[in-house]
Amino acid sequence: MNSIKYFPEGVALGNAFINRENERKYLINRIKSNKHSVLIAPRRYGKTSLVMKVASEMDMAYCSIDLLAAYSEEYVRDQLANKVSRLVFELLPRLNKAKEKLITIFKKMKPEISISAFGQKLSLSLSNSPLQDITELLLNLDATATYFKKRAVIFIDEFQQISQLKNGHSIEAAIRHAVERSENIAYVFSGSNRQLLKQMFGDQGRPLYRLCQTINIERMAKDVYIPHLQHLAKVRWKKLLSLEAIEQIFKHTERHPFYMNVLCQILWEERDVPSIEKIDTVWHTYVKAQKHLISHDITELSLNQRRIITALARLPVKEIQSIEFIAPLKISASSAQQSLEVLISKDLVYRREDGFYYILDPAMKYYLDVVLWEDIG
Numbered sequence: 001m002n003s004i005k006y007f008p009e010g011v012a013l014g015n016a017f018i019n020r021e022n023e024r025k026y027l028i029n030r031i032k033s034n035k036h037s038v039l040i041a042p043r044r045y046g047k048t049s050l051v052m053k054v055a056s057e058m059d060m061a062y063c064s065i066d067l068l069a070a071y072s073e074e075y076v077r078d079q080l081a082n083k084v085s086r087l088v089f090e091l092l093p094r095l096n097k098a099k100e101k102l103i104t105i106f107k108k109m110k111p112e113i114s115i116s117a118f119g120q121k122l123s124l125s126l127s128n129s130p131l132q133d134i135t136e137l138l139l140n141l142d143a144t145a146t147y148f149k150k151r152a153v154i155f156i157d158e159f160q161q162i163s164q165l166k167n168g169h170s171i172e173a174a175i176r177h178a179v180e181r182s183e184n185i186a187y188v189f190s191g192s193n194r195q196l197l198k199q200m201f202g203d204q205g206r207p208l209y210r211l212c213q214t215i216n217i218e219r220m221a222k223d224v225y226i227p228h229l230q231h232l233a234k235v236r237w238k239k240l241l242s243l244e245a246i247e248q249i250f251k252h253t254e255r256h257p258f259y260m261n262v263l264c265q266i267l268w269e270e271r272d273v274p275s276i277e278k279i280d281t282v283w284h285t286y287v288k289a290q291k292h293l294i295s296h297d298i299t300e301l302s303l304n305q306r307r308i309i310t311a312l313a314r315l316p317v318k319e320i321q322s323i324e325f326i327a328p329l330k331i332s333a334s335s336a337q338q339s340l341e342v343l344i345s346k347d348l349v350y351r352r353e354d355g356f357y358y359i360l361d362p363a364m365k366y367y368l369d370v371v372l373w374e375d376i377g
């Protein structure tokens, strides 16, 4: 059995994708009525997987842009130009006349059609005003879709990066100008920094205010995973896992979608149904091997932030400022609160629905609470 296929570390496609019924329905309805959305969830919770699933279910033209590395308005413009100049060809009927029309819509950008290994592409000459180009690219894309009575989805990931750029607000305004006029293109923005995204779409003074409805993605429930894991256990070992074993998987991964896949991927390579001990060893070995990633995040923290995160690794709490929590840490209530806010803004600490603060990444939690206290280093 190819366990990577069933438990991928990247986007979950095909049978590897489970659940998200409500989120899918909701997003499909929004796209159908040409409304725009912003998906907010920490890294590796399933934003990209959800959008790709929805795009394939709707059988719609679709492009995805990742702004993770965005460093300037030119970069944002170039990314948009690159994707838009390919996406337009998915909107055309197979007629030569259609291409002539496309050329007229984009005529200000002196379009030429070129053919690459990835298919056809419009070569556009961009101006020295990236902001104007951004608006024009998106408006022209919509004009193309509207003319040919087609619809498409644009997915822009790590969108919060725009707010960090020198000209951030102007780029937001350039995008808004096109998005609010869009008739046949639905936009899905997403990103992993919820604070920045909430400000971008929720603060009254910001250009994108009230443009989108927010969709939060959470971890999936146990009863979603149990039948899925049992089905794959039968495929793999022709046996079911014990409920204790499944609980042990949940205990380590805390149902974080990425870590569920990582841990199960290794377990499903085993010759026999894994025991509790096996699950523990596999998780332990895996987390230890992540040392370089985890220590990078920890070394960046201030001493007080390390105090708080180490304490939370031991035990999630509801009241950060309570005496029981801060007294053993020898830290004042206000510094505890301040450190907590930084940890939250860095997405290292999260507040659960039940009000408890805990460490977002279960591997980091285990590293801080178990691995670092081992006898042998």
Ligand SMILES: Nc1ncnc2c1ncn2[C@@H]1O[C@H](COP(=O)(O)OP(=O)(O)O)[C@@H](O)[C@H]1O
Binding pocket: 007, 008, 009, 010, 011, 012, 016, 017, 018, 019, 020, 041, 042, 043, 044, 045, 046, 047, 048, 049, 050, 257, 258, 261, 262
């Ligand atoms: N609906 C799902 N069913 C199963 N696994 C999923 C699902 N959504 C995400 N995952 C898994 O979670 C991890 C992160 O998914 P991804 O879509 O890349 O998240 P994001 O875009 O939020 O960073 C991957 O390992 C992916 O396979």
Ligand SMILES: [Mg+2]
Binding pocket: 047, 048, 049, 157
């Ligand atoms: Mg993603």
